[in-house]
Amino acid sequence: MITQAGEPFSDQESLSVLNGYVKKWFMENFKELTPPQKYSFKLIAEKKNILVTAPTGSGKTMSAFLSIISKLFDLSLQGKLEDRIYCVYISPLRALNNDIYKNLNVPLDQIYQEIVKEKGVDIIKSNIRKVTIAVRTGDTTQKERREQLQKPPNILVTTPESLAILLNSEKFSLNMKGLEYVIIDELHELANNKRGVHLALSLERLVEVTESNFTRVGLGATLHPLEEAAKFLVGYSNGEPRDCVVIDASWSKKLDIITMSPVKDLIYTKDGSVEDSMYEEINKIMKQSKSTLIFTNTRSGTERVVYNLKRRYKYGEDIAAHHGSLSRESRLEVEELLKKGSLKCAVSSTSLELGIDVGSIENVIQLGSPKSVTRAIQRFGRAGHSFKAVAKGEMIVLNRDDLIECTVMLDAALKRHLDSFAVPQNALDVLAQHIVGMSLTNKWNVDDAFNVVRRAYPYHELDKKDFIYLLNYLAGTYVGLESRRVYAKIWYDEKENAFGKRGRFTKVIYMLNQGTIPDEVAVNVIATGNKWIGNIEEEFLTRLKQGDVFTLGGRMYRFEYTRGMKAYVTEAKDSAPTIPPWFSEQLPLSYELAIEIGRFRATFGEIVSACIKKAKIKSLLKAGAIPDEAKEFLDTLPIDENAKRAIFGYFVEQLLFTKMLPNDKQLVIESTSELDSEKKHLIFHSLYGRRINDALSRAFGIMLGEMLDIDIGVMVNDNGFVLSTEEDVEFDKRTIDDLMSDITSTDIPRMLKRNIRKTELMRRRFRHVAARSFMILKNYKGYKMTVGRQQVNSQLVLNAAEQIDPNFPIIKEVYREIFNDVMDLPRAESILQEIKKGTIVYKFIETPFPSPFAHGMITFGHADVVLMKERNKYLQSLHKLVLERIKRNA
Numbered sequence: 001m002i003t004q005a006g007e008p009f010s011d012q013e014s015l016s017v018l019n020g021y022v023k024k025w026f027m028e029n030f031k032e033l034t035p036p037q038k039y040s041f042k043l044i045a046e047k048k049n050i051l052v053t054a055p056t057g058s059g060k061t062m063s064a065f066l067s068i069i070s071k072l073f074d075l076s077l078q079g080k081l082e083d084r085i086y087c088v089y090i091s092p093l094r095a096l097n098n099d100i101y102k103n104l105n106v107p108l109d110q111i112y113q114e115i116v117k118e119k120g121v122d123i124i125k126s127n128i129r130k131v132t133i134a135v136r137t138g139d140t141t142q143k144e145r146r147e148q149l150q151k152p153p154n155i156l157v158t159t160p161e162s163l164a165i166l167l168n169s170e171k172f173s174l175n176m177k178g179l180e181y182v183i184i185d186e187l188h189e190l191a192n193n194k195r196g197v198h199l200a201l202s203l204e205r206l207v208e209v210t211e212s213n214f215t216r217v218g219l220g221a222t223l224h225p226l227e228e229a230a231k232f233l234v235g236y237s238n239g240e241p242r243d244c245v246v247i248d249a250s251w252s253k254k255l256d257i258i259t260m261s262p263v264k265d266l267i268y269t270k271d272g273s274v275e276d277s278m279y280e281e282i283n284k285i286m287k288q289s290k291s292t293l294i295f296t297n298t299r300s301g302t303e304r305v306v307y308n309l310k311r312r313y314k315y316g317e318d319i320a321a322h323h324g325s326l327s328r329e330s331r332l333e334v335e336e337l338l339k340k341g342s343l344k345c346a347v348s349s350t351s352l353e354l355g356i357d358v359g360s361i362e363n364v365i366q367l368g369s370p371k372s373v374t375r376a377i378q379r380f381g382r383a384g385h386s387f388k389a390v391a392k393g394e395m396i397v398l399n400r401d402d403l404i405e406c407t408v409m410l411d412a413a414l415k416r417h418l419d420s421f422a423v424p425q426n427a428l429d430v431l432a433q434h435i436v437g438m439s440l441t442n443k444w445n446v447d448d449a450f451n452v453v454r455r456a457y458p459y460h461e462l463d464k465k466d467f468i469y470l471l472n473y474l475a476g477t478y479v480g481l482e483s484r485r486v487y488a489k490i491w492y493d494e495k496e497n498a499f500g501k502r503g504r505f506t507k508v509i510y511m512l513n514q515g516t517i518p519d520e521v522a523v524n525v526i527a528t529g530n531k532w533i534g535n536i537e538e539e540f541l542t543r544l545k546q547g548d549v550f551t552l553g554g555r556m557y558r559f560e561y562t563r564g565m566k567a568y569v570t571e572a573k574d575s576a577p578t579i580p581p582w583f584s585e586q587l588p589l590s591y592e593l594a595i596e597i598g599r600f601r602a603t604f605g606e607i608v609s610a611c612i613k614k615a616k617i618k619s620l621l622k623a624g625a626i627p628d629e630a631k632e633f634l635d636t637l638p639i640d641e642n643a644k645r646a647i648f649g650y651f652v653e654q655l656l657f658t659k660m661l662p663n664d665k666q667l668v669i670e671s672t673s674e675l676d677s678e679k680k681h682l683i684f685h686s687l688y689g690r691r692i693n694d695a696l697s698r699a700f701g702i703m704l705g706e707m708l709d710i711d712i713g714v715m716v717n718d719n720g721f722v723l724s725t726e727e728d729v730e731f732d733k734r735t736i737d738d739l740m741s742d743i744t745s746t747d748i749p750r751m752l753k754r755n756i757r758k759t760e761l762m763r764r765r766f767r768h769v770a771a772r773s774f775m776i777l778k779n780y781k782g783y784k785m786t787v788g789r790q791q792v793n794s795q796l797v798l799n800a801a802e803q804i805d806p807n808f809p810i811i812k813e814v815y816r817e818i819f820n821d822v823m824d825l826p827r828a829e830s831i832l833q834e835i836k837k838g839t840i841v842y843k844f845i846e847t848p849f850p851s852p853f854a855h856g857m858i859t860f861g862h863a864d865v866v867l868m869k870e871r872n873k874y875l876q877s878l879h880k881l882v883l884e885r886i887k888r889n890a
Helices: 011-016 020-029 037-045 060-077 094-119 142-150 160-166 170-174 194-210 226-234 271-287 299-313 328-340 373-380 400-414 428-441 446-455 464-474 479-484 506-513 538-542 591-614 617-621 628-634 641-658 690-708 733-743 748-756 760-772 787-804 809-822 825-837 852-858 865-889
Strands: 002-004 050-053 087-090 133-136 155-158 181-184 215-220 244-248 255-260 292-295 319-322 345-348 363-367 391-396 490-493 498-501 522-527 531-537 549-552 555-563 566-571 666-673 680-685 713-717 720-725 841-846
Touching (some): 020 094, 037 050, 050 226, 060 094, 094 133, 142 170, 155 160, 194 428, 194 446, 299 319, 428 464, 522 555, 531 549, 617 641, 628 641, 680 690, 680 852, 690 713, 748 825, 852 865
Parallel strands (some): 050 244, 133 155, 181 215, 292 363, 363 391, 522 566
Antiparallel strands (some): 549 555, 713 720
16 A cells, blocks of 8 residues: 655654664764655664655665664674675666765764774674675676675665666575665656666566565655656555555755746847857856756757857866766766866756766756756756755746746746656566566466566556467567577467476577667768768657658758668758757657646736737837736746746737637647748647657648648647648648548547558667567677667568567557657547547637747757757748738737
């Protein structure tokens, strides 16, 4: 049963459960207990499963470890501490593992020295031993591994992937018999992806290996819903979640955050002036703080900010970049400099938002939208290192859509609203991997193995048919796959209802190919005449559809097709880009935040409509003029004066131009034309986030193309999507009504399956899933398979699997991953059903040129440094036309 913690225990109660030496050390080093510690010390001492959610600097690590350390020193003082593993700590980050090792070694040494000081020479006679700790990751040397095997640590610090390998190390697993505690840190970074699914299965297998129902402790900074996180942590027993106490201290740190626009006018201020003002603002904030952390959302943005700050303000080595493309050594160096207080500023894309110890940060600056409330809180939470400190930060925004998005985001953060996460359910590729792992150590009864799997929360509703189907695949039942070199990894006897290891190379295959993170490399871009142009990231390639236009090296190219790891393109000199080059790096807007923005539009839209009825249009369009009713509402939000003026003006222009606002309950579909072009656009103002819009845009694009027998181009972003054509057709209300009637009564998953099968998204995702489920091997007998070879092999395997059964389990998993993890098809279908029922209404409008709320979508593909001037000129042209029309109609 999942329960919320009640009133905290008193400090006296909490400290009373600690060993005397541990208690003395704690009281000498800390002035008081932090909120999570007022619960955790006693609950862990009572062997209760707990989930702790609390901000950075709130003592989460000590809240998890201190009672465990106390128990181990109790055993040591009794002469009963053995050379075995009592506690396993798991983190998704190797850097965090190293931090934990260093940070725990200090108290372990100091407490032991205090015991030595008091006991003197008697310590040798009484067999009082030091509590030991060691790290086991992919970076651990062979020498260290041998030492850990011969003399295992009492506390093992590891990663999900290393734990999965240790489960199949017979000698090492003996050292974990009777395991008592498992701590999972950064739970929010694991629970919503396949690394977490993999870990959930590992934990249930760990129960079998250790013959112990160990105490589970989960730690996370931002988790919602907490019950879902708790179920992920503790798993199921007898069809019900195991007991867990949830400690919610996530709001114990105060936030002082604001959304800012660096200029008064985001439309007509010269390009260079906007950038100058932004850097002036950043420099001013940096001068007022001892240490500043800047987040940029993309790696290229990180490098650009570091370069500009050094060039403009003569900063030297006291500013540094930190992102995933840098070497591990470079990242570690930046982390160490931050801890020592030697850096004035660190600039990061996403890599420093997790719990790596970076010392005391005074201020966090976020450039642009981080796309979710949860992520914003994580990033701003890096400021103020103690739990009583205030997390101070600024969000600097350069366009009007982002201003609204970030305003609603910070308002939600201050109101303690979080985005929800979802645990992927019944991922068959990860399960296939664990079935092979299970077979290595035992002969399994099928029902027993199935029950172990169903104890893991991501598989608590797994269909037995899917489990059997996987056994048949892994046992080589499908002869058609052998011609593609997909051989059996296990044996499975249906009559005996059992399975086990098959072949002497199976263990090698498992050890060299396990894990969930796919191999990805740069893809070569080849133009006409077999000319190499440059590289794009493979994840970017999966987002491309035939005909998409993108920039590379300052030029436009149209994507045509791929062969292996080469993308073939043609020049597209006079075309507008349909997708920005950083698209694959940009995280999608969360659904919950999108709905909140929709509600904000509805609420503030009514206030602005009332202002329009009362005031003269000329005065409303005057820069800086905000009527009292609107100002009173905007004053309640965490934004500066420039932002207030920009948001009010944006709403006024949209309402005067179209007489309506898209919101969470009103979908506006706008038929319009490109300036100076024959291209026609159908703009869906569907503010649901990119994942949902990805699914909706494909469905509407396919159906509209079939209805009118035309080619349709698609642009997708968080605020909606655009369907475009250069053919001679009219998008009128009758067409839209017919389109809506058809699409709300269509089998969308079936239609999208047909569409996706021939896309790069399907090809690349199939390779990832096939590699996880050992259909193709990344590494065989020590030989590394290139990603290009993996891709070619995966296509051959896909064709063979489809001939066996279009619903083959690995193919089924690819579609599940695309529809549920890449897109959000369930919510997209729910929205269509709401339209059908009338709870979401759609309104059709025709405009001579795009309305203000459409400008960001129409120019989305231009959002690149090379095209920024061209984009701004185009936005200014559109804006002038909008204002001229409003004044004419006034």
